[in-house]
Each structure stands twice: as structure tokens, then as C-alpha cells.
Amino acid sequence: MKVAIASDHGGLNIREEIKGLLDKLGIEYEDFGCDCETSVDYPDYALPVAEKVASGEFDRGILICGTGIGMSISANKVKGIRCALVHDVFSAKATREHNDSNILAMGERVIGPGLALEIAKTWLQTEYQAGRHANRVGKISEYENKTL
Ligand code: RB5
Numbered sequence: 001m002k003v004a005i006a007s008d009h010g011g012l013n014i015r016e017e018i019k020g021l022l023d024k025l026g027i028e029y030e031d032f033g034c035d036c037e038t039s040v041d042y043p044d045y046a047l048p049v050a051e052k053v054a055s056g057e058f059d060r061g062i063l064i065c066g067t068g069i070g071m072s073i074s075a076n077k078v079k080g081i082r083c084a085l086v087h088d089v090f091s092a093k094a095t096r097e098h099n100d101s102n103i104l105a106m107g108e109r110v111i112g113p114g115l116a117l118e119i120a121k122t123w124l125q126t127e128y129q130a131g132r133h134a135n136r137v138g139k140i141s142e143y144e145n146k147t148l
Helices: 009-025 043-055 069-075 089-099 113-125 132-147
Strands: 002-007 028-031 060-065 083-085 103-107
Touching: 002 009, 002 043, 009 028, 009 060, 009 103, 009 113, 043 060, 043 069, 043 103, 060 069, 060 113, 069 083, 069 103, 083 089, 089 113, 089 132, 103 113
Parallel strands: 002 028, 002 060, 060 103, 083 103
Antiparallel strands: none
């Protein structure tokens, strides 16, 4: 699995923690910034990561900002992206199993690094169940194909 990761200034610390987790799990990744602690605009980081995942160059993406909200709104504008904003372990598992989410968004001003790592690990290691969920996810793609 190849993961694209990015954050704005509000998500720098958790991004670094997650890179450590990816190293520990032996998961290949590329860091798409941001590179400094000064204020940046989250769409500038969410959209390139979302495009890399949508194109198939990367299998999954992880985005962190202050709340995770700006990152998730931005990423979900890209066709083929199912970005889940997650702040608990139950949802991390459920969104992989049910929604086949391909990007995980989290907010560093919402949760601490310990929980963020548990969420990321669960999300990375949970498989999509397909089955009854495939029809539902398929309806999202059908809508995208008609409108985007
Ligand atoms: C930056 O101050 C903050 O707005 C951003 O990190 C994020 O929370 C946006 O949704």
C-alpha cells in the first residue's frame, strides 16, 4: 500500500506522529507538506493528495488540519474520493468496512496524538467488506459519473 500524507500548520504534529506509525508498519508513503509552521491554506494540501489517490498513483491518503473539516470538504470535491473525517476508533473501522473510504481526515485541535495513531492504524488495517455496501458506494460513483 502507498499512502499520500499532508497537513496544514494546524496538523503538523500529528502528521509527524503518523509518519512514524507508517514507518513502523512498513507502509510506503510520500509527504506532501506543509513544510512550515506559518499559516497556510488547507485546500493547497488536500487537493493534490486527493488527486494522487483518485488517479491511482497512491492507494490511500491521510490529511490533518486543525479540525479535519477543511481537509475533508476539500478532498471530497475530487471525483473518486471518499474522505472520512474520523475522531474515534469505531468510525475508523466502520468507514473502511462500509464506505471504502480512501482518505482519512483528522483534526489535531480535536484529538490527541495517541488517539490519532489508534485511528490511523485501525483505518489502515481494516478491509472494505463490499457485499451489501457495494451497492451504496456504487450509487455515489454513479452520481459522480453523471455530474462531475
Ligand atoms: C486553520 O486555522 C484551520 O482553519 C484549519 O486547520 C482547519 O481546521 C480547517 O478546517
